[in-house]
Amino acid sequence: IHFILLFSRQGKLRLQKWYTTLPDKEKKKIIREIVQIILSRNQKTSSFVDWKDLKLVYKRYASLYFCCAIEEQDNELLTLEVVHRYVELLDKYFGNVCELDIIFNFEKAYFILDEFIIGGEVQETSKKTAVKAIEDSDMLQETVEEYMNKPAF
């Protein structure tokens, strides 16, 4: 996977994870382009778009679009499963996740993503394990917070 983007129906970015190095301006340009391409596709089309030398796999969950850019030899159908699994992880962690959860807790969304995918490849295929790792990390954080007697941020 080269990058993952989450954006709303209005085109506002909610999460961006890049696994390749690109200049900031380039990233912004790419985001604009891709958001436009995907928002203009209607219901009847497939979830895959050929874009430059990559394949874009996207899926809409409620008001959020999840988009992954994969390479030529990657399995598109499996990528759909990867996206779905990420949504499931978010759901398990937040409990009935909605877009607002991701907006207000974006850093947690990133943490969850980082427990699931590293360097563009899946690292953990068990839902339980991934979520447990996050919860344990949170515990580590909270003990410190309790000690400090105030929320960290």
Add this chain to the structure above:
Amino acid sequence: MPAPIRLRELIRTIRTARTQAEEREMIQKECAAIRSSFREEDNTYRCRNVAKLLYMHMLGYPAHFGQLECLKLIASQKFTDKRIGYLGAMLLLDERQDVHLLMTNCIKNDLNHSTQYVQGLALCTLGCMGSSEMCRDLAGEVEKLLKTSNSYLRKKAALCAVHVIRKVPELMEMFLPATKNLLNEKNHGVLHTSVVLLTEMCERSPDMLAHFRKVRQLSSSQLVPQLVRILKNLIMSGYSPEHDVSGISDPFLQVRILRLLRILGRNDDDSSEAMNDILAQVATNTETSKNVGNAILYETVLTIMDIKSESGLRVLAINILGRFLLNNDKNIRYVALTSLLKTVQTDHNAVQRHRSTIVDCLKDLDVSIKRRAMELSFALVNGNNVRGMMKELLYFLDSCEPEFKADCASGIFLAAEKYAPSKRWHIDTIMRVLTTAGSYVRDDAVPNLIQLITNSVEMHAYTVQRLYKAILGDYSQQPLVQVASWCIGEYGDLLVSGQCEEEEPIQVTEDEVLDILESVLISNMSASVTRGYALTAIMKLSTRFTCTVNRIKKVVSIYGSSIDVELQQRAVEYNALFKKYDHMRPALLERMPVMEKVTTNGPTEIVQTNGETEPAVLETKPPPSGLQPASQANDLLDLLGGSDITPVIPTAPTSKPASAGGELLDLLGDLNLTGSPVSAPAPQIAQPPFLLDGLTSQPLFNDIAAGIPSITAYNKNGLKIDFTFERSNTNPSVTVITIQASNSTELDMTDFVFQAAVPKTFQLQLLSPSSSVIPAFNSGTITQVIKVLNPQKQQLRMRIKLTYNHKGSAMQDLAEVNNFPPQSWQ
């Protein structure tokens, strides 16, 4: 200073902004606060501030002033700080900033931290954005962690290793020993990442691949059987809630294993054989009701097609793809078409069976699906199904999006050319394409079509009639009008005399024909090229029509003062034809003979056509036929300067009459006056058809000992070039010259390039040299072969140009070679 506001608070506030300007104001205010907080080196709230900064970064605002702060957070002892710090590093820093290297030490320490979650953070960050320098420095630590028994860390280390290998491929060897035990794990996370690591290694290095195919792993089993076993367990084992997705056990792992198997089995019989069974098992047992199952099947099919599988398995795979095609889910259809495209070359017959389904996909609404269906359809056309397929494809051409039309039209032309069942059908098909998508047809289609039409002699009347009817209604589509004008010009007499056999002849008068051609000339829609066609057609009709010659004369003289230079020139010349050379007119405007068909072999194709379809003939230099010969030709023109020697690309040889009308005849010189066979296409620097026609293989050449003396063509500044000659037995006009360049100085000559030019009546072909370096002290030579065609058996002369680097400076020299022995050209 009051405590900076909390992250959630900030988010809430920003979201209340109603306009972009309001939002910007809030952000700027907050940024200022953050900046001053950073300046104060406030440890307590740094984390909060950076978190807020990251939020603002996501909204699109600049956040680079937070980069150093991220580093400070990473260096902090608090877990919370580290978490946000690493996140910030991944979002704000990348290898192009110098700052990132400062992270290396922190990461190194954290990789050895006592808390696994800290180690995890470090591994994650390194694996996502580590630069090559960082990877080099830290690879050792990663390797150590790859061997740990802690599966949480091991899986992350494996993916980190993948990233390191991607950034610094030379380090791959380092991770090899650690991979020995990886697959013995039970933990799926480790298994998955290990398979990814092995895949990356095998894809990058053929040595690694060979190693893994053979090596005996610790538990005395090879890689392939081991993978097969793991896969089998996954399929056969019962329900495992932890890894289950819609009833399938860990599909992610299954797919990755299948992919690794694909790489291992490619081009390797033993490995492929070992996997046949498991592949068959997966292919038949996997549930296809959900996307998950299909994902696995898709990967299985790809693997089966790529390895050396037995034919039964391949048929099974294609049938799965066929079933995919019928699936309602668009994604599945898309994936099926993509795979079929990859396999249609190798398993053509199997794919043919699904032809009707593929053709149905042409009507799909999704653009990508349509495109793939179109490409597949073209790949599947053959002699048997061409009529049916063409019907569908023509219908598709009618209704498809403009971006497809050009490709579709070209595809139809190609297919029609290869498989046309009859000439009439072929012409009908072409007409249909021209009328439906006329403006999208590629430029080279026009000369091709014209050639096709001339070749179908018996269809001339029918063709011209249909074309006439087509442009009567609408003459806006340029390629159509061009072809039609040309035909009418050639066969107008057939049109008027109503001789059509194939269909009901129409009644057309000469005036009506001229009407339509004149409208084309006048119309704003006509391109300049098209007008050229029309004018020439009108001219040609002057010999074919009987009653309207005066009208034609009038039209031609009007355009003598046209603004368009092209038209003007033509008109003036045609005028002259009427006035001074009326006696020549019939001969010049005679019917075109059947053109020799040149097979299409990519960019080197030249279709020999008459002057019209290549209006550039009117220029003094003939158009280059390909990119490479053109540059060579230009070089040689520079080289030769003089106008008496033409470049490598010849036009049809004509003898220039000495009269004042010479220019005129030059224009029409390409029209075949005498009916002699059209000369074959110009030789390319690569593979000319005709020079090799007479030669089947080297042994046909005369033995050198048979006695053409070799000559020294050039000897100056230590560079000596010798020519040795051979004549062909079968084609006496061909001489093969082998040049040998040697260097008697003390320093090598590098970048040596040899170029040659010959007089107009010869043709030259230069093959590639053996190298471009002439070693010093005559210790080696460069050889290069030149083939010269000398049909008129004139004395061979050659001008050569030598360029090379010697003693640090660039050298260049021109010379003329005149001392060719008579045996080399007589």
